[in-house]
Amino acid sequence: MEITIPARGGEVTDRWLGYSGAPRAKVLLPDGYDPNRAYPLLLLLSGLNSNYRAWSSPNGGDIARTAAGLNAIIVMPEGAGGWYTDWWNGGRREGPAWESYLLDQVIPQVLQRYRIRPERRYHAIGGVSMGGLGAAYLGGRLPGYFGSVVVLSGFVDLAVYPSLIVGSAQSAMTQLNAGEPLDLQAVEGPPGGFYERGHDPVRLASNLRETRVYMASGDGTLGPEALRPDMLAYWAAESLVIAPQSVNYAAALRAAGVDVRYDRATGYHDSATPRRELRNAIRWGLFEPVDEHPTSWVNDTVATHGRLWEFGYRFDAPPDRVVRFRRSGSRLSVGYAGSPVRIVTDGGCRYRIATPGSIRIPDAPCTTAAPAAPAPRASRARPRVTRISLSARRLGLRVSSPATVRVAIARRTAAGRWRTARRLSLSTARPRTTLGRRLRRLPGGRYRVVVRVRSRASGRSRTVRAQRSVRSS
Structure with missing residues (x-):
């Protein structure tokens, strides 16, 4: 399946995509996909100068075979040559804004289109080469969402680049970059500068302290096979660049107390190596338990x-x-x-x-953070019409069986007390859908919502979310 995920103006343009049109993504749905059921999510990023088809192509990641049997939704978004970074561009920070695009648009669009399990243990991000950097970095940008990070032959130590990318390695990286010299300073800023350090996975290892990490890389060999001339770039990239970076990153993660596994085996920087590495990552377990709310x-x-x-x-x-x-x-x-x-x-x-x-950070929701609504004028003006959204997602409602849902909406009075303003009772087999409505003509002010659910199957009642502060709009 292919979906279009539009970008805001100035973030990701055709110039950085390599084709005309809006940014797109490939989506692999699991066998027996049921749109009414929630699934784990794997966000899978491609490498340098690849596009959103790289993982799904039979000559590339061949994801349908590589991830066969994985009961999860796999989203493979556009990456082009953007390094999954909001570019430095001489300090202007203008132009390609790939990390903002992935975090602010791709993930929300995915959550809007598909039902994803809410716990962070069921969210994984992974990638190969440049995508490995993206997975490591973005996993640390959104640690409360991703429970696992998968780095496959990843470019994960920016400090190694100027010291190792010389000679045959420089030629190899230029070849892998569609013949263009690789200028990371336009992306990450001056070597050793704060912007580079703020995007370098090795220096940000502690951001993943509560996250499970799987790493893998090749050693530049294919076992008994001889090195072919056309494989020189892939050998140099894996053995002279990726392998030493991976060793450094694994050491940094362990020093930061991260739960990391690093596998190293034979393999070039080609399409076969990450396919094998992803299969191993799936066996390692992408959706194992993690701490959901560390303090x-x-x-x-x-x-x-x-x-x-x-x-x-x-x-x-x-x-x-x-x-x-x-x-x-x-x-x-x-x-x-x-x-x-x-x-x-x-x-x-x-x-x-x-x-x-x-x-x-208070334990309870805030009820006085916003100023009180002004008192209505003594005039013949039409009463103010306000709304309260009762979307199940906002209320944190998670009910899978037929149930009776009772909602009590209370308004905070001037004296600071809560007074019931509206009651609502629903009997439904799909509470998430039925609660997607708005209650109109309520006075402006601060409200709280108490939701109680009684299962028609078991007869048991429970409170799903109590005293959720909701502002009328």
């Missing part, structure tokens, strides 16, 4: 905005250095970034923190 972690970034576990963040200005977020219990601290940072938690709490600074 102690660190995350280093140079991104202007992003999401970490239970909150989103946005700096007032692009950071001018690598910035560290650290959580220890309920305390969240942010290092110096050159500008304040805005934090919005899943519970609706909003903060603007001067950096460096810290806040306490």
Whole structure:
């Protein structure tokens, strides 16, 4: 299956795709796919100057055979030569914005089109070569979503590039880059600079401390086969570039306390090696248990905005250095970034923190973070019409069997008390769909929603989400 995932203007253009039209992705659905059932997700990234067809092509990743029997939805998005990075471009940070495209558009579009299991253990990201860098880096950009990262012959140590890409290795990388010299400074910035360090998987190893990682690389040999002249570039890329980078990255992950497995065997930097490596990764287990909600972690970034576990963040200005977020219990601290940072938690709490600074993340949702709505004027004006969305996804509703759903909507009064404003009872076999409605003509203000579900099969009742703060809109 092929889908189109549009990009915002200026992010990913035809110039960077290698063909005309909107960015696209290949999607492999599991055998016996049921659109009413939720599945694990594998986001699989391609290598340098490949496109979204690389993994699905029979001469490439041959994903239908390679991942046969994997009961998951596999999404293979466009990557072109973008390095899955928002490009430095001389410090302007303009032009290709591949990491923003993948995180802000591809993943939300996938979640909109397909039912994906919500737990992070059921979300994996993997890639080969340049895609290995993308998997390692983006897995650390969104650690609360991806439980496993798979790096297949990955380009994962940016500091190794200037020291090793010389002679035959330079020629090999130029050949693999469609004959064009490989200029990583346009992408990652000056060697050793903060922007490069903020995209280098080796230096960001601690971002994956709560994530399972599988790595594999070849050693530049094919066992008893002789090296053919046409394979020189693939030999040089794997043995002189990929292998030493993989060794460094595995060591950095272990030093950071990451659960990592690194397999090294015979193989060139060709299409056969990552096929074998992906099969081994599937046997290793892409969707094994992980800590869903750790309360102690660190995350280093140079991104202007992003999401970490239970909150989103946005700096007032692009950071001018690598910035560290650290959580220890309920305390969240942010290092110096050159500008304040805005934090919005899943519970609706909003903060603007001067950096460096810290806040306490509350256990309960916020009910007073937003200013109270102004009192209505004493006039003949038509009463304000407001809405409350009851989408099941927003309420965190996960019900698979026929059930009776009772929803109580309470409004916060001026005295600070909650008063029931509306009740709703539904008897349905598909609560996720039926709750996708809006209640109109409610006064402006702050609301909370209490959802209770009674299974018609077992007769048991349970509260799915209590006191969820919802703002009328």
